[in-house]
Amino acid sequence: MKKRKMKKVATALTLSTTLFAAGGMASANESGNWSLSPEMGAELKSSISASNTPAFVKGNFSSEKIKSEKDVEKFFQANKGTFGINPKKELIFIEKETDELGMTHYTFQPAIQNIPIDQSQIILHVDENDNLVSINGEFHANSPSKVKQSKKLTKSQALNKAWKHIDVDRKQADRKIATPKGETSFLSEDQQLVVLEENGEYSLAYHVTMQFSEPYIANWNVWVNAENGEVLKAVNEVHDVASTGTGTGVLGDTKSLNTYFYNNTYYLFDVTKPMAGVIQTFDNNYRTFGLPGSYMTDSGNTFFSDRQKAGVDAHYYAGEVFDYFYETFGRESYDDRGADITSTVHYGSNYNNAGWNGNQMIYGDGDGFTFTALSGSKDVVAHELTHAVTDYEADLVYEFQPGALNESFSDVFGYFVDSENWLLGEDVYTPTIPGDALRSLSNPTLYDQPDHMNDFEVLPNTRAGDWGGVHINSGIPNKAAYHTINAIGKSKAENIYYRALTVYLTPNSQFTDARQALIQSAQDLYGSSEANSVASAWDSVGVF
Known part of the structure; x- marks a missing residue:
């Protein structure tokens, strides 16, 4: 948001x-x-x-x-x-x-x-x-002139209702840790009085957000009726690459790292980027609680041990993704205001996932069969950080078609950052099986995704239903992106996609809105020829 x-x-x-x-x-x-x-x-x-x-x-x-x-x-x-x-x-x-x-x-x-x-x-x-x-x-032309409810709850009462609803002890979530620049907490809260529209019904509500890392990773959005305290909607919007998890193993290559020397210790703590904040990397010691964990450090500034490899990749690729957005679009971190970029590796035991939780990125080590250490894949890191950019720009709702666009834009920018091939997560997915990947932009059907609206999957808005198919149906806009890039080239396509994300898309944009936003962005930047190519790309997947 x-x-x-x-x-x-x-x-x-x-x-x-x-x-x-x-x-x-x-x-x-x-x-x-x-x-x-x-x-x-x-x-x-x-x-x-x-x-x-x-x-x-x-x-x-x-x-x-x-x-x-x-x-x-x-x-x-x-x-x-x-x-x-x-x-x-x-x-x-x-x-x-x-x-x-x-x-x-x-x-x-x-x-x-x-x-x-x-x-x-x-x-x-x-x-x-x-x-x-x-x-x-979103015009809401048929919205009522007044809402039915009156405000009877205070902000603090709404916040308490939200914490009670998710059944988490706030004190446990407010853990503080020491950093090279002082003590900090990784709990973030906010409450705003809003009108919530659901299926044509408009309700006066508090939109409560709670982002924390204990006792689990969370980016809760809870809407509490401002009159009677009823929880109208609650979604934990931790954005992950896929419900089954994504990641890569460490490939054994040597990287140059930006570190920080403090109290006779070197930290994976990068202060060299043109940003107000820092890029910092933590080790969670294979736990599912206690985020962000402990700083990954070394006494000799040589992070060569097996334990450090996942942190090296997370730190290095976070820097590369920052550089991509800064050098290509002039964007200063995911919020364009220089926010800290925080990564945690060694999350959980055999954890087959990576994610952006609204505050930071987390990476599991994989189980060695489905995934290896997920931080080793540049396109996965780019995918997660693009979720953060989307949160601060279009703020695409993480369900149904807007959620599929949220996932697709992360996949597409994963390709823009790491354009070696059309695959996502191929370096870390099923390490014992060469040549496969988590998803493909060029052929989504290889990995059980539709590539045309004729095969769009109508799924329930539950975790088991992939929040209405956000990962599954993203294959359709992904295939449109593939056709676009082939038609006009990567350089023009990335500028068009960035402009659509930051200028035209809005929270509840559907596939057809994304099509028009991309066409308009192409027209703005390059003219009718490129705009027509974008239109043709979406026509080919059945989105008009």
Whole structure:
């Protein structure tokens, strides 16, 4: 989730545009009434979407200029009948950003009674001449003017309800450890009053987040009804490469490491990167509790022992992934503000997994058959750190199609960082079987993933159901990425994917929204030829 201050605000013209929504394509006539394309056999009037699914609006707007959030407020006010939004009551201004192309992006959060609707954004995109060129996001045009509940719980009461619901002792989760720069805790908590939308129902709730490493790795998001204290939804969003785990064994190569000398000891603690924080690596001593563990150290600055190899890889590859994002996009750590990058190796006994838990990365050693030490794979490390980038940008919800996009973008950037082949995790997966991998971008079906919407798997939103198929159905956008990269090349593709992730995608984006976000990013950066190639890539997997 983006950690930004919110300012209240809220912004217009006569339209002649095209709308891309989850149900198909719609167009607007001069009176501002929307109608779906004829083959859909339905109409959509006086609102962006009949549901609360994301939409993408682009086209020729009027000549009125958008120079500030106040102009955006006037725009929505003038087009109230079309968008179904009262900007003074239903939008909260988040930020205004100008990118390297000279385009300016105004981000708002839909609201009810000035309370933000959670996991939703609306973004307006303005060209270098201050002309509005496109709008996308979760519009919530049919949301009520008021929520049914009143706020009776305090933030602290909601936090206590959340801790009780997950059945964890907060004191146990708040373990403090000593670091070369002083003592720190790896417990993080936050509570925000929001409106939660679930299946068309809007509830006043506290969104409570709890990130900790004891007694297990957790990134809990819990929504507590602000009136009666009922837990409406609870998800532990620890992002992992796959439910069965991923990783690599140490390959035996020698690496140059950035370390830190303190009190006659060398630490895997890198202060050399152009960032406010550090890159640091810990050893958890084969436990499933006590994260982040103890610093991996050496008295002679030669980390050669078998015990140290997993830490060497985790530390080195974390630095390489930082360098990739910094040198390619100018991004300073996963939050673009220089946050510490923390890795822990030797997590658990024979643990066949790697993960990002909202605070840090963890790597098991594998059981020697399914996986070897997972930190040895550069694309796995890149996959995990991209989850962190996604958390701070699009904040894609980790379920169903948004969750599959979350996984896919991590896989795709795993390829961009380590483009030796189209495989993910091949260095660490089944070490006794050469040539296989955890997933393939070029041929997802090799590893039981669909590569076309005809084979999309409808699964329950449970852990056993892969949270609605986030790892399984990611094969479809992965195959679209493969076609895109083959058509226009890696350099252009990575810029297009980064722009889509950081500019256009919103928390509940579906596959069709990702398609349009990538097409628009290609158009912004390179023009119609590349945009058409992106469209063709998604057409080939049945996403229109």
